[in-house]
Amino acid sequence: MKTPGNLVTLFALALVSTAAGAETVSVAVAANFTGPMNEIAEAFGEDTGHQAKTSFGSSGKFYAQIRNGAPFEVFLSADAEKPAQLVEDGLTVPDTTFTYALGSLVLWSADAELIQDGPRVLGRNQFRKLAIANPKLAPYGAAAIEVLEKLDVDQLVTPKLVQGENIAQTYQFVSTGNAELGFVALSQVIQDGEIGSGSGWVVPADMHAPIRQDAVILARGAENPAAHALMDYLQGERAQSIIRAYGYGLSK
Amino acid sequence: MGFSDADLQAIWLTLRLAGLVTILLLLIGTPIAWWLARTRSRWKGPVGAVVALPLVLPPTVLGFYLLLAMGPNGPVGQLTQALGIGLLPFTFWGLVVASVFYSMPFVVQPIQNAIEALGERPLEVAATLRAGPWDRFFSVVLPLARPGFLTAAILGFAHTVGEFGVVLMIGGNIPGATRVVSVQIYDHVEAMEYGQAHWLAASMVVFSFLVLLALYTLNPRQRTF
Numbered sequence: 001m002k003t004p005g006n007l008v009t010l011f012a013l014a015l016v017s018t019a020a021g022a023e024t025v026s027v028a029v030a031a032n033f034t035g036p037m038n039e040i041a042e043a044f045g046e047d048t049g050h051q052a053k054t055s056f057g058s059s060g061k062f063y064a065q066i067r068n069g070a071p072f073e074v075f076l077s078a079d080a081e082k083p084a085q086l087v088e089d090g091l092t093v094p095d096t097t098f099t100y101a102l103g104s105l106v107l108w109s110a111d112a113e114l115i116q117d118g119p120r121v122l123g124r125n126q127f128r129k130l131a132i133a134n135p136k137l138a139p140y141g142a143a144a145i146e147v148l149e150k151l152d153v154d155q156l157v158t159p160k161l162v163q164g165e166n167i168a169q170t171y172q173f174v175s176t177g178n179a180e181l182g183f184v185a186l187s188q189v190i191q192d193g194e195i196g197s198g199s200g201w202v203v204p205a206d207m208h209a210p211i212r213q214d215a216v217i218l219a220r221g222a223e224n225p226a227a228h229a230l231m232d233y234l235q236g237e238r239a240q241s242i243i244r245a246y247g248y249g250l251s252k
Numbered sequence: 253m254g255f256s257d258a259d260l261q262a263i264w265l266t267l268r269l270a271g272l273v274t275i276l277l278l279l280i281g282t283p284i285a286w287w288l289a290r291t292r293s294r295w296k297g298p299v300g301a302v303v304a305l306p307l308v309l310p311p312t313v314l315g316f317y318l319l320l321a322m323g324p325n326g327p328v329g330q331l332t333q334a335l336g337i338g339l340l341p342f343t344f345w346g347l348v349v350a351s352v353f354y355s356m357p358f359v360v361q362p363i364q365n366a367i368e369a370l371g372e373r374p375l376e377v378a379a380t381l382r383a384g385p386w387d388r389f390f391s392v393v394l395p396l397a398r399p400g401f402l403t404a405a406i407l408g409f410a411h412t413v414g415e416f417g418v419v420l421m422i423g424g425n426i427p428g429a430t431r432v433v434s435v436q437i438y439d440h441v442e443a444m445e446y447g448q449a450h451w452l453a454a455s456m457v458v459f460s461f462l463v464l465l466a467l468y469t470l471n472p473r474q475r476t477f
Binding site for chain 1 (some may be wrong): 323338421426442
Protein backbone atom coordinates (compact mmCIF):
# COMPACT_ATOMS: atom_id res chain seq x y z
CA MET A 1 0.00 0.00 0.00
CA LYS A 2 2.52 2.54 -1.17
CA THR A 3 0.41 4.94 -3.20
CA PRO A 4 -2.81 6.77 -2.47
CA GLY A 5 -4.22 4.99 -5.48
CA ASN A 6 -4.04 1.63 -3.72
CA LEU A 7 -5.76 3.13 -0.74
CA VAL A 8 -8.60 4.35 -2.90
CA THR A 9 -8.94 0.90 -4.45
CA LEU A 10 -9.06 -0.63 -1.01
CA PHE A 11 -11.82 1.73 0.10
CA ALA A 12 -13.71 1.04 -3.08
CA LEU A 13 -13.42 -2.70 -2.46
CA ALA A 14 -14.59 -2.27 1.09
CA LEU A 15 -17.61 -0.33 -0.14
CA VAL A 16 -18.42 -2.93 -2.77
CA SER A 17 -18.22 -5.80 -0.33
CA THR A 18 -20.58 -3.95 2.03
CA ALA A 19 -22.95 -3.33 -0.81
CA ALA A 20 -22.82 -7.03 -1.69
CA GLY A 21 -24.69 -7.77 1.54
CA ALA A 22 -21.96 -8.51 4.08
CA GLU A 23 -23.62 -8.38 7.46
CA THR A 24 -22.54 -8.82 11.04
CA VAL A 25 -24.21 -11.33 13.30
CA SER A 26 -23.76 -11.37 17.08
CA VAL A 27 -23.51 -14.86 18.48
CA ALA A 28 -23.68 -16.01 22.10
CA VAL A 29 -21.53 -19.12 22.36
CA ALA A 30 -21.19 -21.65 25.19
CA ALA A 31 -17.73 -21.37 26.72
CA ASN A 32 -16.85 -25.01 26.00
CA PHE A 33 -17.13 -24.28 22.27
CA THR A 34 -14.68 -21.35 22.30
CA GLY A 35 -11.85 -23.06 20.41
CA PRO A 36 -13.84 -24.42 17.46
CA MET A 37 -16.03 -21.31 17.27
CA ASN A 38 -13.03 -19.02 16.85
CA GLU A 39 -11.89 -21.09 13.90
CA ILE A 40 -15.38 -21.41 12.45
CA ALA A 41 -15.98 -17.65 12.73
CA GLU A 42 -12.80 -16.99 10.79
CA ALA A 43 -13.67 -19.52 8.09
CA PHE A 44 -17.22 -18.15 7.98
CA GLY A 45 -15.82 -14.67 7.30
CA GLU A 46 -13.55 -15.98 4.53
CA ASP A 47 -16.21 -18.07 2.83
CA THR A 48 -19.29 -15.85 3.09
CA GLY A 49 -18.03 -12.30 3.66
CA HIS A 50 -20.31 -12.04 6.68
CA GLN A 51 -18.84 -11.38 10.07
CA ALA A 52 -19.65 -13.32 13.24
CA LYS A 53 -19.22 -11.27 16.40
CA THR A 54 -18.81 -13.86 19.16
CA SER A 55 -19.37 -13.63 22.91
CA PHE A 56 -18.33 -16.60 25.03
CA GLY A 57 -19.81 -17.45 28.40
CA SER A 58 -22.03 -19.67 30.46
CA SER A 59 -25.22 -20.81 28.74
CA GLY A 60 -27.26 -20.18 31.88
CA LYS A 61 -26.16 -16.57 32.00
CA PHE A 62 -26.77 -16.11 28.30
CA TYR A 63 -30.26 -17.50 28.79
CA ALA A 64 -30.97 -14.96 31.53
CA GLN A 65 -29.50 -12.15 29.41
CA ILE A 66 -31.44 -13.11 26.28
CA ARG A 67 -34.67 -13.18 28.26
CA ASN A 68 -33.83 -9.69 29.41
CA GLY A 69 -33.18 -8.21 26.02
CA ALA A 70 -29.52 -8.96 25.29
CA PRO A 71 -28.75 -8.10 21.65
CA PHE A 72 -27.73 -11.60 20.49
CA GLU A 73 -29.02 -12.99 17.20
CA VAL A 74 -27.81 -16.58 17.38
CA PHE A 75 -27.35 -18.74 20.47
CA LEU A 76 -25.03 -21.76 20.59
CA SER A 77 -25.90 -23.35 23.90
CA ALA A 78 -23.99 -25.99 25.86
CA ASP A 79 -27.17 -28.03 26.16
CA ALA A 80 -30.51 -28.65 24.48
CA GLU A 81 -32.61 -27.46 27.40
CA LYS A 82 -31.96 -23.72 27.23
CA PRO A 83 -32.65 -23.30 23.49
CA ALA A 84 -35.85 -25.34 24.01
CA GLN A 85 -36.83 -23.04 26.88
CA LEU A 86 -36.20 -19.98 24.69
CA VAL A 87 -38.40 -21.49 21.99
CA GLU A 88 -41.12 -21.88 24.61
CA ASP A 89 -40.56 -18.28 25.72
CA GLY A 90 -41.20 -17.18 22.13
CA LEU A 91 -37.79 -15.56 21.83
CA THR A 92 -36.55 -17.51 18.82
CA VAL A 93 -37.24 -17.88 15.13
CA PRO A 94 -39.49 -20.97 14.92
CA ASP A 95 -38.00 -24.22 13.64
CA THR A 96 -34.39 -23.11 13.56
CA THR A 97 -33.12 -25.28 16.43
CA PHE A 98 -30.58 -27.95 15.53
CA THR A 99 -27.81 -29.92 17.25
CA TYR A 100 -24.51 -28.41 16.14
CA ALA A 101 -22.27 -30.68 18.22
CA LEU A 102 -22.36 -33.72 20.50
CA GLY A 103 -20.12 -33.54 23.52
CA SER A 104 -17.71 -36.38 24.29
CA LEU A 105 -16.84 -37.13 27.88
CA VAL A 106 -13.39 -38.18 29.05
CA LEU A 107 -12.13 -39.32 32.43
CA TRP A 108 -8.89 -37.40 32.63
CA SER A 109 -5.94 -36.86 34.96
CA ALA A 110 -3.02 -34.45 34.68
CA ASP A 111 -0.89 -37.35 35.93
CA ALA A 112 0.35 -39.35 32.94
CA GLU A 113 0.44 -42.58 34.99
CA LEU A 114 -2.89 -42.52 36.77
CA ILE A 115 -5.40 -43.72 34.18
CA GLN A 116 -3.88 -46.78 32.52
CA ASP A 117 -6.72 -49.28 32.37
CA GLY A 118 -9.81 -47.21 31.65
CA PRO A 119 -12.42 -46.84 34.36
CA ARG A 120 -10.85 -49.36 36.77
CA VAL A 121 -9.04 -46.53 38.51
CA LEU A 122 -12.44 -45.50 39.91
CA GLY A 123 -13.06 -48.92 41.43
CA ARG A 124 -9.62 -48.98 43.07
CA ASN A 125 -10.67 -45.76 44.76
CA GLN A 126 -7.13 -44.65 45.59
CA PHE A 127 -7.57 -40.96 45.01
CA ARG A 128 -8.61 -37.99 47.10
CA LYS A 129 -10.98 -36.07 44.85
CA LEU A 130 -12.89 -36.74 41.67
CA ALA A 131 -14.07 -33.62 39.83
CA ILE A 132 -17.24 -33.43 37.77
CA ALA A 133 -19.21 -30.51 36.41
CA ASN A 134 -22.27 -29.59 38.46
CA PRO A 135 -24.80 -32.19 37.22
CA LYS A 136 -27.67 -29.81 37.87
CA LEU A 137 -26.24 -27.18 35.52
CA ALA A 138 -23.95 -28.86 33.02
CA PRO A 139 -24.87 -31.75 30.74
CA TYR A 140 -21.29 -33.03 31.06
CA GLY A 141 -21.87 -33.33 34.80
CA ALA A 142 -25.17 -35.16 34.37
CA ALA A 143 -23.48 -37.53 31.91
CA ALA A 144 -20.64 -38.15 34.37
CA ILE A 145 -23.14 -39.17 37.05
CA GLU A 146 -24.78 -41.54 34.58
CA VAL A 147 -21.42 -43.14 33.81
CA LEU A 148 -20.59 -43.54 37.51
CA GLU A 149 -23.93 -45.24 38.06
CA LYS A 150 -23.43 -47.50 35.09
CA LEU A 151 -19.98 -48.50 36.38
CA ASP A 152 -21.61 -49.11 39.77
CA VAL A 153 -19.08 -46.94 41.58
CA ASP A 154 -21.40 -44.00 42.36
CA GLN A 155 -21.83 -44.98 46.03
CA LEU A 156 -18.11 -45.49 46.35
CA VAL A 157 -16.97 -42.14 44.95
CA THR A 158 -19.79 -39.80 46.02
CA PRO A 159 -17.93 -38.65 49.16
CA LYS A 160 -15.00 -37.69 46.94
CA LEU A 161 -16.89 -35.65 44.38
CA VAL A 162 -16.11 -31.99 43.89
CA GLN A 163 -18.14 -29.96 41.44
CA GLY A 164 -17.03 -27.27 39.05
CA GLU A 165 -19.70 -24.76 38.14
CA ASN A 166 -19.04 -25.61 34.52
CA ILE A 167 -16.80 -27.86 32.53
CA ALA A 168 -14.05 -25.22 32.28
CA GLN A 169 -13.74 -24.99 36.03
CA THR A 170 -13.83 -28.77 36.35
CA TYR A 171 -10.88 -28.94 33.97
CA GLN A 172 -9.08 -26.35 36.10
CA PHE A 173 -9.53 -28.46 39.26
CA VAL A 174 -8.00 -31.47 37.52
CA SER A 175 -5.25 -29.70 35.58
CA THR A 176 -3.95 -28.03 38.77
CA GLY A 177 -3.88 -31.43 40.49
CA ASN A 178 -6.30 -30.37 43.21
CA ALA A 179 -8.50 -33.22 42.06
CA GLU A 180 -6.41 -36.16 40.84
CA LEU A 181 -8.93 -36.96 38.15
CA GLY A 182 -12.23 -35.83 36.76
CA PHE A 183 -14.78 -36.06 33.98
CA VAL A 184 -14.07 -33.27 31.50
CA ALA A 185 -14.91 -32.62 27.87
CA LEU A 186 -12.77 -34.37 25.31
CA SER A 187 -12.57 -31.01 23.51
CA GLN A 188 -10.58 -29.65 26.45
CA VAL A 189 -7.80 -32.21 26.36
CA ILE A 190 -7.66 -33.24 22.72
CA GLN A 191 -4.61 -32.39 20.67
CA ASP A 192 -4.20 -33.60 17.10
CA GLY A 193 -6.83 -36.25 17.56
CA GLU A 194 -5.65 -37.71 20.86
CA ILE A 195 -5.40 -36.83 24.53
CA GLY A 196 -2.63 -34.24 24.58
CA SER A 197 -1.22 -34.50 28.11
CA GLY A 198 -1.77 -36.49 31.28
CA SER A 199 -3.76 -39.69 30.95
CA GLY A 200 -7.36 -40.46 30.27
CA TRP A 201 -10.16 -42.73 29.22
CA VAL A 202 -12.58 -41.61 26.53
CA VAL A 203 -16.02 -42.66 27.74
CA PRO A 204 -17.93 -44.63 25.08
CA ALA A 205 -20.84 -42.54 23.87
CA ASP A 206 -23.37 -45.28 24.63
CA MET A 207 -22.69 -45.04 28.38
CA HIS A 208 -24.66 -41.84 28.77
CA ALA A 209 -27.46 -39.89 27.14
CA PRO A 210 -26.08 -37.82 24.26
CA ILE A 211 -24.68 -34.43 25.30
CA ARG A 212 -26.55 -32.40 22.74
CA GLN A 213 -25.42 -28.85 22.17
CA ASP A 214 -28.17 -27.00 20.34
CA ALA A 215 -28.14 -23.78 18.36
CA VAL A 216 -31.09 -21.53 17.60
CA ILE A 217 -31.73 -18.23 15.82
CA LEU A 218 -33.06 -15.66 18.26
CA ALA A 219 -35.94 -13.31 17.46
CA ARG A 220 -33.54 -10.42 17.00
CA GLY A 221 -31.75 -12.27 14.21
CA ALA A 222 -34.91 -13.05 12.23
CA GLU A 223 -34.23 -10.45 9.56
CA ASN A 224 -30.44 -10.80 9.50
CA PRO A 225 -29.22 -12.86 6.52
CA ALA A 226 -25.90 -13.44 8.29
CA ALA A 227 -27.71 -15.24 11.14
CA HIS A 228 -29.27 -17.68 8.72
CA ALA A 229 -26.00 -17.99 6.81
CA LEU A 230 -24.16 -18.90 10.01
CA MET A 231 -26.66 -21.64 10.83
CA ASP A 232 -26.20 -23.10 7.36
CA TYR A 233 -22.46 -22.74 7.62
CA LEU A 234 -22.34 -24.66 10.91
CA GLN A 235 -23.83 -27.63 9.09
CA GLY A 236 -21.43 -27.34 6.16
CA GLU A 237 -18.37 -29.45 5.52
CA ARG A 238 -15.65 -27.02 6.59
CA ALA A 239 -17.30 -26.20 9.94
CA GLN A 240 -18.05 -29.84 10.63
CA SER A 241 -14.47 -30.93 10.12
CA ILE A 242 -13.37 -28.22 12.59
CA ILE A 243 -15.98 -29.42 15.10
CA ARG A 244 -14.80 -33.01 14.74
CA ALA A 245 -11.15 -32.04 15.09
CA TYR A 246 -12.00 -30.58 18.51
CA GLY A 247 -13.34 -33.91 19.71
CA TYR A 248 -17.04 -33.29 19.31
CA GLY A 249 -19.38 -35.69 17.61
CA LEU A 250 -21.98 -34.70 15.04
CA SER A 251 -25.63 -35.56 15.19
CA LYS A 252 -26.97 -37.60 12.34
CA MET B 253 -42.10 -21.07 48.10
CA GLY B 254 -39.56 -20.19 50.83
CA PHE B 255 -36.18 -21.74 51.44
CA SER B 256 -35.38 -25.34 50.57
CA ASP B 257 -33.33 -27.51 52.91
CA ALA B 258 -30.32 -26.98 50.67
CA ASP B 259 -30.83 -23.20 50.94
CA LEU B 260 -31.01 -23.37 54.73
CA GLN B 261 -27.88 -25.51 54.82
CA ALA B 262 -26.10 -22.93 52.67
CA ILE B 263 -27.25 -20.08 54.93
CA TRP B 264 -26.10 -21.85 58.08
CA LEU B 265 -22.75 -22.70 56.48
CA THR B 266 -22.27 -19.09 55.36
CA LEU B 267 -22.97 -17.74 58.86
CA ARG B 268 -20.54 -20.22 60.40
CA LEU B 269 -17.87 -19.34 57.87
CA ALA B 270 -18.33 -15.59 58.29
CA GLY B 271 -18.41 -15.82 62.09
CA LEU B 272 -15.24 -17.85 62.27
CA VAL B 273 -13.44 -15.67 59.75
CA THR B 274 -14.42 -12.51 61.64
CA ILE B 275 -13.01 -13.85 64.92
CA LEU B 276 -9.78 -14.99 63.25
CA LEU B 277 -9.43 -11.67 61.45
CA LEU B 278 -9.85 -9.66 64.65
CA LEU B 279 -7.09 -11.77 66.21
CA ILE B 280 -4.75 -11.59 63.21
CA GLY B 281 -5.72 -8.19 61.90
CA THR B 282 -5.37 -6.25 65.13
CA PRO B 283 -1.59 -6.72 65.55
CA ILE B 284 -1.12 -5.94 61.85
CA ALA B 285 -3.25 -2.81 62.14
CA TRP B 286 -1.43 -1.81 65.31
CA TRP B 287 1.94 -2.21 63.65
CA LEU B 288 0.83 -0.38 60.49
CA ALA B 289 -0.59 2.48 62.54
CA ARG B 290 2.51 3.03 64.65
CA THR B 291 5.55 1.88 62.74
CA ARG B 292 8.04 4.13 60.99
CA SER B 293 9.63 1.17 59.23
CA ARG B 294 10.21 1.35 55.50
CA TRP B 295 8.19 -1.88 55.26
CA LYS B 296 5.02 -0.02 56.19
CA GLY B 297 4.24 0.80 52.55
CA PRO B 298 4.77 -2.71 51.12
CA VAL B 299 2.93 -4.46 53.96
CA GLY B 300 0.02 -2.02 53.74
CA ALA B 301 -0.14 -2.58 49.99
CA VAL B 302 -0.19 -6.37 50.36
CA VAL B 303 -2.98 -6.17 52.93
CA ALA B 304 -4.99 -3.92 50.60
CA LEU B 305 -4.47 -6.08 47.48
CA PRO B 306 -7.81 -7.92 47.74
CA LEU B 307 -9.56 -4.54 47.47
CA VAL B 308 -8.39 -4.14 43.90
CA LEU B 309 -7.76 -7.68 42.65
CA PRO B 310 -10.64 -9.51 40.99
CA PRO B 311 -11.65 -12.33 43.36
CA THR B 312 -11.05 -14.85 40.59
CA VAL B 313 -7.38 -13.82 40.44
CA LEU B 314 -7.03 -14.32 44.16
CA GLY B 315 -8.97 -17.59 43.96
CA PHE B 316 -6.87 -18.87 41.10
CA TYR B 317 -3.59 -18.22 42.90
CA LEU B 318 -4.95 -19.68 46.12
CA LEU B 319 -5.96 -22.79 44.16
CA LEU B 320 -2.45 -23.08 42.75
CA ALA B 321 -0.73 -22.28 46.06
CA MET B 322 -2.88 -24.65 48.13
CA GLY B 323 -2.81 -27.40 45.49
CA PRO B 324 -0.55 -30.47 45.68
CA ASN B 325 2.24 -28.70 43.77
CA GLY B 326 1.92 -25.32 45.48
CA PRO B 327 4.00 -24.16 48.45
CA VAL B 328 1.05 -24.00 50.85
CA GLY B 329 -0.21 -27.37 49.65
CA GLN B 330 3.17 -29.00 50.22
CA LEU B 331 3.35 -27.48 53.68
CA THR B 332 -0.14 -28.63 54.70
CA GLN B 333 0.60 -32.12 53.34
CA ALA B 334 3.90 -32.27 55.22
CA LEU B 335 2.06 -31.24 58.39
CA GLY B 336 -0.42 -34.06 57.83
CA ILE B 337 -3.38 -31.71 57.37
CA GLY B 338 -3.89 -32.75 53.77
CA LEU B 339 -4.94 -30.35 51.05
CA LEU B 340 -7.10 -27.32 51.71
CA PRO B 341 -9.07 -26.80 48.48
CA PHE B 342 -12.61 -28.19 48.58
CA THR B 343 -12.73 -28.06 52.38
CA PHE B 344 -14.42 -25.75 54.87
CA TRP B 345 -11.03 -24.80 56.30
CA GLY B 346 -9.78 -23.99 52.84
CA LEU B 347 -12.57 -21.45 52.57
CA VAL B 348 -11.70 -20.08 55.99
CA VAL B 349 -8.07 -19.52 54.98
CA ALA B 350 -9.06 -17.96 51.66
CA SER B 351 -11.63 -15.70 53.29
CA VAL B 352 -9.11 -14.50 55.86
CA PHE B 353 -6.95 -13.23 52.99
CA TYR B 354 -9.89 -11.92 51.06
CA SER B 355 -11.53 -9.96 53.88
CA MET B 356 -8.29 -8.83 55.55
CA PRO B 357 -8.33 -5.18 54.36
CA PHE B 358 -11.90 -4.71 55.54
CA VAL B 359 -10.79 -5.52 59.08
CA VAL B 360 -7.28 -4.09 59.17
CA GLN B 361 -8.02 -0.69 57.68
CA PRO B 362 -10.79 0.48 60.05
CA ILE B 363 -8.73 -0.62 63.07
CA GLN B 364 -5.62 1.02 61.68
CA ASN B 365 -7.51 4.26 61.06
CA ALA B 366 -8.94 4.22 64.57
CA ILE B 367 -5.53 3.65 66.17
CA GLU B 368 -3.93 6.34 64.03
CA ALA B 369 -6.68 8.76 65.06
CA LEU B 370 -5.85 8.19 68.73
CA GLY B 371 -2.39 9.61 68.28
CA GLU B 372 0.57 9.11 70.64
CA ARG B 373 -0.71 11.18 73.49
CA PRO B 374 -3.05 8.77 75.37
CA LEU B 375 -0.47 6.01 75.18
CA GLU B 376 2.31 8.22 76.48
CA VAL B 377 0.12 9.35 79.36
CA ALA B 378 -0.75 5.74 80.15
CA ALA B 379 2.93 4.81 80.02
CA THR B 380 3.85 7.55 82.51
CA LEU B 381 1.20 6.06 84.79
CA ARG B 382 3.17 2.82 84.56
CA ALA B 383 0.71 0.92 82.44
CA GLY B 384 2.42 -2.00 80.69
CA PRO B 385 1.97 -2.63 76.95
CA TRP B 386 -0.93 -5.09 77.41
CA ASP B 387 -2.59 -2.86 79.95
CA ARG B 388 -2.24 0.09 77.59
CA PHE B 389 -3.84 -1.89 74.81
CA PHE B 390 -6.79 -3.20 76.80
CA SER B 391 -7.45 -0.14 78.99
CA VAL B 392 -6.68 2.63 76.52
CA VAL B 393 -6.62 1.55 72.89
CA LEU B 394 -9.50 -0.89 72.90
CA PRO B 395 -12.07 1.42 74.54
CA LEU B 396 -11.00 4.51 72.59
CA ALA B 397 -10.82 2.71 69.24
CA ARG B 398 -13.97 0.72 69.87
CA PRO B 399 -15.90 2.15 66.89
CA GLY B 400 -13.04 1.10 64.62
CA PHE B 401 -13.15 -2.47 65.93
CA LEU B 402 -16.90 -2.56 65.57
CA THR B 403 -16.70 -1.35 62.00
CA ALA B 404 -13.97 -3.90 61.28
CA ALA B 405 -16.00 -6.78 62.69
CA ILE B 406 -19.18 -5.86 60.82
CA LEU B 407 -17.40 -5.25 57.52
CA GLY B 408 -15.32 -8.42 57.82
CA PHE B 409 -18.42 -10.48 58.52
CA ALA B 410 -20.52 -8.90 55.78
CA HIS B 411 -17.77 -9.11 53.21
CA THR B 412 -17.21 -12.80 53.90
CA VAL B 413 -20.93 -13.44 53.53
CA GLY B 414 -20.82 -11.72 50.15
CA GLU B 415 -17.76 -13.57 48.91
CA PHE B 416 -18.28 -15.44 45.67
CA GLY B 417 -15.43 -15.49 43.19
CA VAL B 418 -12.87 -17.00 45.55
CA VAL B 419 -15.28 -19.63 46.85
CA LEU B 420 -16.19 -20.57 43.32
CA MET B 421 -12.53 -21.10 42.47
CA ILE B 422 -11.51 -23.24 45.42
CA GLY B 423 -14.79 -24.52 46.89
CA GLY B 424 -15.89 -27.35 44.63
CA ASN B 425 -19.54 -26.76 45.59
CA ILE B 426 -19.80 -29.42 48.29
CA PRO B 427 -23.07 -29.26 50.26
CA GLY B 428 -22.45 -28.48 53.92
CA ALA B 429 -18.75 -27.81 53.40
CA THR B 430 -18.25 -25.22 50.67
CA ARG B 431 -21.64 -24.47 49.11
CA VAL B 432 -22.30 -21.02 50.56
CA VAL B 433 -25.27 -18.74 49.87
CA SER B 434 -23.69 -16.81 47.02
CA VAL B 435 -22.84 -20.06 45.19
CA GLN B 436 -26.32 -21.41 45.87
CA ILE B 437 -27.85 -18.27 44.29
CA TYR B 438 -25.57 -18.69 41.28
CA ASP B 439 -26.67 -22.31 40.94
CA HIS B 440 -30.34 -21.35 41.09
CA VAL B 441 -29.88 -18.70 38.40
CA GLU B 442 -27.86 -21.02 36.17
CA ALA B 443 -30.50 -23.73 36.56
CA MET B 444 -33.21 -21.21 35.61
CA GLU B 445 -34.83 -21.55 39.07
CA TYR B 446 -35.47 -17.85 39.29
CA GLY B 447 -38.08 -18.12 42.05
CA GLN B 448 -35.62 -19.81 44.40
CA ALA B 449 -32.91 -17.41 43.36
CA HIS B 450 -35.16 -14.46 44.24
CA TRP B 451 -35.77 -15.74 47.76
CA LEU B 452 -32.09 -16.06 48.57
CA ALA B 453 -30.99 -12.99 46.65
CA ALA B 454 -33.61 -10.78 48.25
CA SER B 455 -32.55 -12.07 51.68
CA MET B 456 -28.98 -11.07 50.85
CA VAL B 457 -30.11 -7.57 49.90
CA VAL B 458 -32.09 -7.18 53.13
CA PHE B 459 -29.23 -8.60 55.17
CA SER B 460 -26.67 -6.27 53.58
CA PHE B 461 -28.93 -3.27 54.08
CA LEU B 462 -29.44 -4.11 57.76
CA VAL B 463 -25.71 -4.57 58.28
CA LEU B 464 -24.89 -1.20 56.77
CA LEU B 465 -27.77 0.42 58.63
CA ALA B 466 -26.41 -0.96 61.89
CA LEU B 467 -22.97 0.30 60.95
CA TYR B 468 -24.12 3.84 60.29
CA THR B 469 -26.46 3.94 63.28
CA LEU B 470 -23.90 2.65 65.76
CA ASN B 471 -21.05 4.70 64.32
CA PRO B 472 -22.55 7.92 63.05
CA ARG B 473 -19.27 9.79 62.93
CA GLN B 474 -16.86 7.02 62.12
CA ARG B 475 -15.54 7.03 58.61
CA THR B 476 -15.68 3.47 57.37
CA PHE B 477 -13.18 3.75 54.56
